[in-house]
Amino acid sequence: DVKVTQSSRYLVKRTGEKVFLECVQDMDHENMFWYRQDPGLGLRLIYFSYDVKMKEKGDIPEGYSVSREKKERFSLILESASTNQTSMYLCASSGGPNQPQHFGDGTRLSIL
Amino acid sequence: QKEVEQNSGPLSVPEGAIASLNCTYSDRGSQSFFWYRQYSGKSPELIMSIYSNGDKEDGRFTAQLNKASQYVSLLIRDSQPSDSATYLCADLGGNQFYFGTGTSLTVIP
Numbered sequence: 400d401v402k403v404t405q406s407s408r409y410l411v412k413r414t415g416e417k418v419f420l421e422c423v424q425d426m427d428h429e430n431m432f433w434y435r436q437d438p439g440l441g442l443r444l445i446y447f448s449y450d451v452k453m454k455e456k457g458d459i460p461e462g463y464s465v466s467r468e469k470k471e472r473f474s475l476i477l478e479s480a481s482t483n484q485t486s487m488y489l490c491a492s493s494g495g496p497n498q499p500q501h502f503g504d505g506t507r508l509s510i511l
Numbered sequence: 512q513k514e515v516e517q518n519s520g521p522l523s524v525p526e527g528a529i530a531s532l533n534c535t536y537s538d539r540g541s542q543s544f545f546w547y548r549q550y551s552g553k554s555p556e557l558i559m560s561i562y563s564n565g566d567k568e569d570g571r572f573t574a575q576l577n578k579a580s581q582y583v584s585l586l587i588r589d590s591q592p593s594d595s596a597t598y599l600c601a602d603l604g605g606n607q608f609y610f611g612t613g614t615s616l617t618v619i620p
């Protein structure tokens with residue numbers, strides 16, 4: 400089975416802090432994704448990556464950056480956290496074209 | 512920009528009934544579709560994929576794809592209370608997924 404591991408289930412940070420969310424997958428997948436999910440808005444794509452050191456903006460990249468130094472790890476960075484970034488953050492990976500995405504357990508992030 | 516539309520519900524069915532969940536998509540060229548189930552407070556988990564017109568069955572679940580009408584549906588037979596969740600439809604374009612906002616299903620014992 401594919402295993403996608405997110406570093407924290409719950410995280411509380413303060414406004415203005417730099418926040419790192421880590422995601423690791425164990426299936427040698429090329430593609431990795433970061434979403435946020437808010438009630439009534441569904442899953443919104445923040446960034447994705449097709450390969451090491453490669454990144455593409457999704458639908459809502461503002462206020463976020465990503466890093467993919469190794470194939471198995473994809474990090475989401477909130478450069479200066481704001482209260483409107485309080486959300487559930489979901490990492491996913493997929494093996495390539497026509498392959499499903501597999502999700503981690505999610506990180507519920509609260510910015511105070 | 513691809514769009515995937517789902518009725519948000521909530522959809523309520525009695526235990527043992529058939530639950531029917533529907534999804535429409537905007538891109539006539541789309542080829543691959545997925546259904547995910549998401550329990551409250553949890554992450555989405557894959558139920559089924561479908562790539563060809565027609566039906567695909569997996570246990571109590573049947574996915575249906577009609578490319579001419581641009582809709583995908585998921586039927587759940589013999590619904591159980593444990594099927595109560597939000598169901599997400601996804602359209603795969605290249606390597607990127609486009610998700611609907613989900614339909615909330617409640618199965619009443």
